[in-house]
Amino acid sequence: MPSSKRPRLGYWALWIFSFLSYSWAFYIPGYSVTRYNDGEPIPLLVNKIFSDHTQLQYAYFDLPFVCPPSGKSHGGSPFGSGQSISLNLGEVLRGDRIMTSDFEVTMGKDVECAAVCTREVSRSDVKWARQLIRENYVIEWILDNLPGATSFVTVDKSRKYYASGFKLGSQDISPSTGRPRFFINNHFTIVIRWRSAPEGGKLIVGFEVYPKSISAENRKEDGCPAAIHKPQEGLGLFIPPNMAHLKEKYAGLSYIPEDDDEDDGATLKIPYTYSVYFREEPHIEWANRWDLYFTNQEExxxxxxxxxxxxxxxxxxxxxxxxxxxxxxxxxxxxxxxxxxxxxxxxxxxxxxxxxxxxxxxxxxxxxxxxxxxxxRTPAYSGLLAPLVGSGMQLLFMTTGLLVLSCLGVLNPSFRGGFVSVGMGLFVFAGIFSGYFSGRLYKTFGGSSWRKNTLITALLFPGLAFCLVLILNLFVWAQASSTAIPFGTLVGILALWLLIQVPLVYLGSWSGFVRAKPWEHPLKTNAIARQVPPQPWYLQSPAGPLLTxxxxxxxxxxxxxxxxxxxxxxxxxxxxxxxxxxxxxxxxxxxxxxxxxxxxxxxxxxxxxxxxxxxxxxxxxxxxxxxxxxxxxxxxxxxxxxxxxxxxxxxxxxxxxxxxxxxxxxxxxxxxxxxxxxxxxxxxxx
Missing domain, CATH: 1.20.1050 (Glutathione S-transferase Yfyf (Class Pi); Chain A, domain 2)
Incomplete structure (x- = not known):
């Protein structure tokens, strides 16, 4: 290689590797910095509960054992609690249901204890709460676009890291009966970490939530525990059985089940309280406040x-x-x-x-x-191969766009639901590429019914995906889960498909079939096909492609x-x-x-x-x-x-x-x- 080309190649190699190494940890944690002054209210939003043991999620306010929204406005906000926040398409598809809450948080103001409500729950509600705790469900709240986090420390105790969400409750084994006991977390200690902004005001760089289960006994008049910071007995999810009702229900039987969950009017009172503490954290820059969520991944x-x-x-x-x-x-x-x-x-x-x-x-x-x-020679079923290649080009454009935007930091955790929303937009827009490549390849194969080819290209893969999602949605709807896509969103997705993507596919197909020339081949095809000799086993069975x-x-x-x-x-x-x-x-x-x-x-x-x-x-x-x-x-x-x-x-x-x-x-x-x-x-x- 000439010596003059080596520096140029070295320069480009250095530039490429520098870009890759930069993008491996590069992200933009937000586009607008929110500064708060002392005494200024900070909205605390509630979202959903989710678990690693199941794919079903539930909106926080849909739970029958948590405090329902009172509808009152807090901190001068024009919206009362329970008001839904506008969500993008990606947030809806990922099961988010973000709403305003009754938790009052004011910048710089510590609150040792404040009561939210006392919720009475029935036996069936208690049973469901126990099931959710058994499946390790966690709660997600949001403050200043940061998810409420559970704080952990690495094994060598050298670093701290976050996991989004905090536990709904806990369980253990009763020492007396040997049966599992379940406790609901009904007190939340909220720790907000902040640092001063150079332009004035304070920036939030951390949002931690430490849940705790506290018994309903020994409480003050305002509903707060008498000794909130001392070890206390937890609030067990248990309603004593109504033996009189059970004996009447199971009259004549030798065995009476004590865990019958039929609602008989008995309830369990769950008081909910919270504390708020502000702590200065000068060592964390606002631009790096998401790093603690990633520390565990860097290992x-x-x-x-x-x-x-x-x-x-x-x-x-x-x-x-x-x-x-x-x-x-x-x-x-x-x-x-x-x-x-x-x-x-x-x-x-x-x-x-x-x-x-x-x-x-x-x-x-x-x-x-x-x-x-x-x-x-034109392959068999060329009318199917052309639409498949067109759909592949559409997906290739979408995937490339998502990876590029993600590496540049445009799609980042603070852009909640952005990956799905942008991906959907790129997929719909790429319909024009799908139609073009499908139409031109179809013309190269000698096809004539280009409108039929266009229809197959526009409906084949999107139709498969939409029908599959619709069928799955019926099962999720039956579970009353927030994972279910709302009917209005389904109609919107259908409109994107039929009213935007299909016309784009038609436009691209018209350009590829009518306006563009077919791809020319260097050799012409014989009129009579050549006989294919016997093939090795790996070329005449599906084993060949599978092995490769x-x-x-x-x-x-x-x-x-x-x-x-x-x-x-x-x-x-x-x-x-x-x-x-x-x-x-x-x-x-x-x-x-x-x-x-x-x-x-x-x-x-x-x-x-x-x-x-x-x-x-x-x-x-x-x-x-x-x-x-x-x-x-x-x-x-x-x-x-x-x-x-x-x-x-x-x-x-x-x-x-x-x-x-x-x-x-x-x-x-x-x-x-x-x-x-x-x-x-x-x-x-x-």
């Missing part, structure tokens, strides 16, 4: 690096293989086989329909050269562990290492291209010209391994309980694998198409 940075190294090793080995195929095999055949070149110069493809006599001249050449008259799909999966599976953990286990956590994910995704794309090129070349060398569908299936076949990984993860890592939660897990896993299949399948198809065109253009007939 896995070494694993992320191992994932990248593993990906690079696999991709490099495949890259060397592709280089050998191209530089020594393909180009060597073209340059070294003078006999074959001489025959190609005298071919008359238009007038010779069979060309069997000319093929005899290639008996001593590579098998792929014998397919010059059939390699671009294991290689891209090997690139991805380490990073998948982190993604799955944040999606299915640490719902309170925030995945933010998009720089690592982008790096692995880039290597994944390169690996898919390399694997597909190698598989396509092997098929052509076996004198098999049916490479169109195979390239698409080879590129997307690692989706099978990812779904198998989902099954393994469900069995050995998750602790999901309930039929609905299991159904949600596997249904959404299937939908995610379908997205991945279309995306990587399209990448593989385009790579094979470009490879075949480039190879056969070298023997193009003059």
């Amino acid at each position: 896995g940075s070494m694993t992320h690096w191992l994932a990248i190294i593993n990906s690079l090793i696999i991709s490099t080995v495949l890259g060397v293989t592709v280089f050998v195929i191209w530089s020594r095999t393909v180009q060597g055949d073209i340059k070294g086989e003078k006999k074959g070149e001489g025959l190609l110069d005298n071919l008359d493809v238009e007038n010779d329909a069979d060309m069997s006599s000319d093929d005899e001249g290639f008996e001593d050449t590579s098998g792929w050269k014998l397919l010059h008259g059939d390699v671009f 799909g294991s290689i891209p999966f090997a690139v991805l599976f380490i990073e998948l562990l982190f993604v799955f953990k944040n999606l299915w286990q640490d719902k309170s956590g925030y995945y933010y290492v998009f720089g690592f994910l982008s790096a692995v995704s880039t290597v994944l794309v390169i690996t898919v291209v390399e694997v597909t090129v190698i598989a396509t070349y092997s098929r052509l060398c076996s004198e098999n010209y049916h490479w169109w569908w195979t390239s698409f299936l080879t590129g997307g076949s690692s989706a099978f391994w990812i779904f198998a990984y989902c099954i393994w993860y469900y069995i050995f890592k998750l602790h999901v309980t309930g039929f609905v939660s299991t159904l949600l897990f596997f249904s959404y896993s299937f939908l995610a694998c379908t997205v991945y299949f279309l995306l990587t399948g399209t990448i593989g198809f385009l790579a094979a198409y470009a490879f075949v065109r480039r190879v056969y253009s070298a023997i193009k007939v003059d």
Whole structure:
């Protein structure tokens, strides 16, 4: 390499690695800084409860055992408690139900104890509360766009970190009966950490909540405990059985169940109180206030690096293989086989329909050269392949946009629901690319019913996704969960699909089919198809694409562990290492291209010209391994309980694998198409 080019290459390499290392931990925690003065009210919003053991979430105010909103306004706010906050599409789809509350928080004013209400709950409500505590549900509140956090310390006690949310209650084993006891957390100690702003006022840099269960006994007139900071007996979720009612109900039976939960008028009173303390924290910058939510994730940075190294090793080995195929095999055949070149110069493809006599001249050449008259033959079911490739291009545009925006910090934890909202917008807008590539490929295949192709492209994948979500929503609706998508939101999504995306697909398809020319092929196709000789077992069964799909999966599976953990286990956590994910995704794309090129070349060398569908299936076949990984993860890592939660897990896993299949399948198809065109253009007939 000339010495003048080395500094330039070194400069670009340094710039790329600097950008990646910067994006691995770069995020923007918010776009507007809110400053508070002493005595200024700070709204405390309540959201939902969620658990790592189930996919069902519930709005906080839908719980029958918490204080309902009084409707009173606090701190001069024009809205009373229980007022819903406007949510974006992503927040609604992730199950958020954010509302104003009756908790009064004033900047700089400590409150040792304040009562909210005393809630009377029935036996059935107590039973449900115990079930939620058994499933480890946690509560999410929001203050200054920060989720209320439970504070933890690392094992070596060197660092502090947060986990979003705090426990609904606790359980233990009764020493006298040996049966489980359940306690509801009814007192909340709110700690707000602040620092002074250079421009004046105070900035909130931390929001911690420490819940506690305190018995309803020994309380003051205002409802607060007499000794709030001393160890006290917890408030047990237990209503003594009404033996008279049970004897009457189970008259004549030798056994009377004492845990009958039928409402008989008996109630349990749960007093709710809270404390507020402000503590100055000068060592935390406002721009870094989200760091404590990520400290625990940084411990896995070494694993992320191992994932990248593993990906690079696999991709490099495949890259060397592709280089050998191209530089020594393909180009060597073209340059070294003078006999074959001489025959190609005298071919008359238009007038010779069979060309069997000319093929005899290639008996001593590579098998792929014998397919010059059939390699671009229109594949079977081309009317389905074109829409699938179009949908894949749509998903590729959406995914690329999300990764770029995430690495730049535009999509960050403070932009609640932003990832889903922006992704939905990019997907709808990318309908024009879906229509264009589908229409132009359909025209290249010789299709004529472009409006039918447009309709299939616009309805196939979005229709599958919408119908699946609608069916799942019926199950979630039956559970009265906030995970259920409201009817109005479903109508809005349907309108986005039919009124915006479908016209964009039509516009793109019209441009690709009517205005653009079909992609030209370097060789013309024979009138009579060549007979394909017997193929090896790995080329005539689904085993071939499945085996090749294991290689891209090997690139991805380490990073998948982190993604799955944040999606299915640490719902309170925030995945933010998009720089690592982008790096692995880039290597994944390169690996898919390399694997597909190698598989396509092997098929052509076996004198098999049916490479169109195979390239698409080879590129997307690692989706099978990812779904198998989902099954393994469900069995050995998750602790999901309930039929609905299991159904949600596997249904959404299937939908995610379908997205991945279309995306990587399209990448593989385009790579094979470009490879075949480039190879056969070298023997193009003059």
